[in-house]
Amino acid sequence: MHNKKEACRNFQRGSCQYGERCKFLHVIQQQPKSNAFGFGTQAISHQQQKPNPFGFGVQNNAQSKGANDFGNKQSQFKNTWTRSSASSGAPSLRQPDNQPQATNHRCNDPESCKRIIAEDFEHERPLWKLTCYSHWKNSPCDIVGDVSYEELRAAAYDDAKRGLSLQSIIERERNLLNSKLVEFENFLRNPYRGPAGSAAAQQIPFPGATTTVLSPTTQNTVAPQSNVPPSVSSFSQLGASLNTGFSPGPSVQSNNASGQPTSFSNSAQSSNVFSANNVPSANAFSFGNQQPNQSVVASFPTNMANFSNSSATNPAINQFSAAAISTQNFSSSSIQSPAFLNVSLSNSEVVGREATNVQLGNNLPTTVASGDSNIWLKEKWTPGEIPEEAPPDAYV
């Protein structure tokens, strides 16, 4: 190795293409962090358990750019891998993922992944909101339900041709946007409803954690497996927005887990929010109903009945019941229901994500219309059109 003054930044990210020719020092600067094995909680934990001659697990092989770097400090490669998963600041410049076809990212360190998500949402929210999202490049989407602007525009043109008023086009589209935003919010608070780490979610959670229901941020630090209580909180948050947003009337708020279907038929709008929050509930769209509102409402009563029978076999039904229980949960702040909520939620979320991927795709272009966010750009609002949600950041 040549001795130069500075450490090679690319090497530390695992992507230095010069190898031994590099004019910077190939060293891992770990001083600010704890020692190599302090990274036990992070992605390399599985690698440390199998020290092989190359110094790192299968995953790092691809990053070493051929044999050049193999000869170097092998133990340092472990740290490289770790460090880049911890440093979430510049995801675009991170080391390339090895096999483009396989995604090896498992959220072994939920903390850093959550940090990644929070940073992404904080700094890099795209202008176009109706997008899918994955917190790790080359991984499958965490938030599904992609809509391109052409699809939105085509749907709007279609609706206009069919004679739908601009008002209703705007209305339906605004709902879509809001539901997407809510989805993103909820994902931020509780990223582990769906993605790879959710195997742990199926365990029954500790009821003790439910007391922290209303403080979502602290929830996240409880444990990786605490994704279940946070999901309660995310619904609580949803309930909060539900209250402030829609004020549907006391009936929703006073229900408890025993279930009263009528509450839902009162608030058509609240069901819309559910469809946002709980992606699986978009299954409602696929039930052949034109109006998303109605379909979700209609299925609630039946699902509630099923739920009370504790039938966990049908995932689709579980999803609705989970969503159904959730509002009630918030309203009544009953402690027993979180247990139900958590279980059904985790089951349903995992299943629902895959299921709805297709259905959302089929139905969105037809049910949703145009005029994304134009509501925010209007000078004057006529009564009835005043948005209930806060404007998206782009318009603040």
Add this chain to the structure above:
Amino acid sequence: MTSVHPPPVPGRELSNPPTDGISNLRFSNHSDNLLVSSWDKTVRLYDASANVLRGEFMHGGPVLDCCFHDDSSGFSASVDNKVRRIMFSHGKEEILGRHDAPVRCIEYSYAAGQVITGSWDKTLKCWDPRGASGQERTLVGTYPQPERVYSLSLVGNRLVVATAGRHVNVYDLRNMSQPEQRRESSLKYQTRCVRCYPNGTGYALSSVEGRVAMEFFDLSEASQAKKYAFKCHRKSEAGRDIVYPVNAIAFHPVYGTFATGGCDGFVNVWDGNNKKRLYQYSKYPTSVAALSFSKDGRLLAVASSYTFEEGDKAHEPDAIFVRSVNEIEVKPKPKVYPNPPA
């Protein structure tokens, strides 16, 4: 066509532009003819150097993409689910086939002699344009995709398909039974556009999050190490970035550098190998919807057309600008290495 044209003025606006949004535009491989597809349900053929509208072809619905076959015919992909062949000289079009949902992208492969279309019905279809019209005779194959197709690109025998949900499939046109590679996008948000490098070693993929990823087909470690992504088309404001979608990528046919166009109204030219930006053109009136270099790389057509990324709102009129390209804007500048010590 006479062989002597007056040199086009940089950034000249074409007259008779489409009356609604422009979805795509393409230069011909043989001349300066420009084919433009639009939401006003027409496909227009211009002579870009002479600034003359040579033909206008009505469709049953907004047209989302178009491509040339040769200078006498082309193909179009429309929201009315139909794939059409357009005969420029006869001034008419005929239906080549149809999908079950709007057809989003269309390409013609010279290598395979087939038209390839991608649609929101989650399939890719290949058509043989020599067959008589009528779907039964022309359809060569239907290939399901994981999600709705958003963008397609061809180079040589390779086809890259980008779909919703950030999926990317790479096919070998000689064996379409299954993708050669199945990938997820290395960007985190919705894919907007995918374009293959002219040298066939990889593709560039752009997303709504103001980023472009440069990827390679070769799965060896050495090649995969070269891949990277960069941020672009962002505006910094009050400590935060406003992140614009990158709608279009176009490669310069001679130098291999590429231009990107975004909803911020700018067109940037990048050198992918040296990872530098070479040039930024002055801001266009509204979002850049599409870009195309002419076959010899002398001209760049820019569709400045609001793409609805902020919904229905008042916007600048849709326009097509054709500018002549200076070498300095597109030619890569090799790195200057410090002199070795004497």
